[in-house]
Amino acid sequence: MADRKEEKVIQTRLGTLAVDMERVITFPRGLIGFEDCKQFSLVQLREDSPFLILQSITHPELGLLVADPFSFMRDYNVKLGNAEQKILQLESAEQVAVLVTVNIPQGRPELTALNLTGPIMVNYQARIGLQVPQVDTKYPSRYYIHGENGEMPKPGAPRPAGAEGKDREEES
Amino acid sequence: MLILTRRPGESIYLGDDIKITVLSVQGKQIKIGLEVPDDLPVYREEVYLRVQEQNRLALQLSDQDLFAATQLWQTEKKKK
Numbered sequence: 001m002a003d004r005k006e007e008k009v010i011q012t013r014l015g016t017l018a019v020d021m022e023r024v025i026t027f028p029r030g031l032i033g034f035e036d037c038k039q040f041s042l043v044q045l046r047e048d049s050p051f052l053i054l055q056s057i058t059h060p061e062l063g064l065l066v067a068d069p070f071s072f073m074r075d076y077n078v079k080l081g082n083a084e085q086k087i088l089q090l091e092s093a094e095q096v097a098v099l100v101t102v103n104i105p106q107g108r109p110e111l112t113a114l115n116l117t118g119p120i121m122v123n124y125q126a127r128i129g130l131q132v133p134q135v136d137t138k139y140p141s142r143y144y145i146h147g148e149n150g151e152m153p154k155p156g157a158p159r160p161a162g163a164e165g166k167d168r169e170e171e172s
Numbered sequence: 173m174l175i176l177t178r179r180p181g182e183s184i185y186l187g188d189d190i191k192i193t194v195l196s197v198q199g200k201q202i203k204i205g206l207e208v209p210d211d212l213p214v215y216r217e218e219v220y221l222r223v224q225e226q227n228r229l230a231l232q233l234s235d236q237d238l239f240a241a242t243q244l245w246q247t248e249k250k251k252k
Contacts, residue, residue, distance in 0.1 A: 029213070033224035049242040064230040065238070071245070086211045101230035109240035115230070118223030131227075133219045141222050146244055 010041070011060035014053065017043065024057060025122055027129040028087055032118065037062055040129065042099075051102060054120065066099040069114055072145045078119045084132050088123045097122045103142070113142040 006021040019041045030037050031054075039057040050071035056062035069076045078098055080090070090096055099120040104112045116139035122129045176184060183193040190212075193205040206214055 031227055032220060033227050045238065046242065048246065050245060051238060051242060062231070064227060065233050066230065081213070083208075083211050083213045087213070101226050103226065103229040104233060104237045104241050106232065106234065107237065109237045109244060112241045112244070115223070115226035117219065118226055131223065132213075133215050133223045135216065135219060141226055146248065 008057070010055070010057050012043070012053070012055045013061055013063040014043070014055075017041075017055070019057065023127070025127045025129045027131075029130060031064070031120070032131050032133065034059075034062060042066075052099070054099070065102040065104065066120065067102045067114060069098060069100045069116065069119070072114060073143070076116065076139065078121065078132060079134060079136055080121065080132060084121070084130055087130050088121055088128050089126050090123055095123050095125050097124050110146050111144060112146060113144050115141050116143050117141040 007018045008021050009016055009018050011017075023041065025040050025042065027038050027040060029035060031040075034056075037056045037059050041055050041057060043053040043055050043063075045051055045053060050067045052066050052068075053063045054066045076098070080088075080096075088096065099122065101115045101118060101120070102112060103115065117134050118131055118141075119134065120129060120131045178184065178194045180194050180196050183191050185191050189209050191207040193207075195203040195205050197203075208214060
């Protein structure tokens with residue numbers, strides 16, 4: 001029994017689910033709009049699907065549809081500030097995975113859109129997550145993955161994470 | 173809402189570790205300097221609200237639409 005993984009059965013919007021507690025991701029600041037929910041599990045829906053559910057451990061109704069943006073586009077750079085890197089306990093950019101939230105309008109799966117303005121960054125070694133709103137308007141909040149609007153965005157200048165000085169000025 | 177009047181160059185402290193300074197006022201634009209702990213993210217309201225709305229939308233999901241979206245994605249992948 002000693003080598004048994006610590007599992008917890010939780011209620012999700014998709015029914016009950018056994019979660020390996022070692023794989024739970026802690027969001028110290030919650031998600032935007034859901035700041036009180038700090039523990040999530042990533043649930044793969046199907047092996048051949050790019051979509052995942054980011055499911056709250058404590059709130060069954062809180063399961064967000066997310067996806068790996070690189071299944072749909074090649075160029076997507078997330079800008080991380082010093083505060084975000086510190087919260088994520090990042091030492092190198094390789095430690096971090098990116099997820100974006102997905103919106104499928106009811107009955108219109110062809111209008112499935114990725115939200116590129118609020119990426120969710122996960123330090124998968126420390127299992128810490130943080131949603132990082134992007135001020136850069138280069139990426140739309142609705143990126144349609146099918147159809148005419150689903151073309152690749154123009155590649156932008158590469159943005160190394162954390163290359164900012166202490167006094168940064170943002171114009172808007 | 174607490175309302176305070178400040179001139180350019182004057183500051184407000186929130187607690188011990190957050191300092192907000194009015195740097196300059198030019199017409200309708202006010203330049204604000206923020207000194208906050210380095211693990212405290214700062215967001216513009218409109219960006220914050222947009223992400224909040226998108227999070228809410230990511231919760232609305234029917235199994236049927238999700239299945240259809242996955243099917244569409246697989247079809248497009250095969251085309252490439």
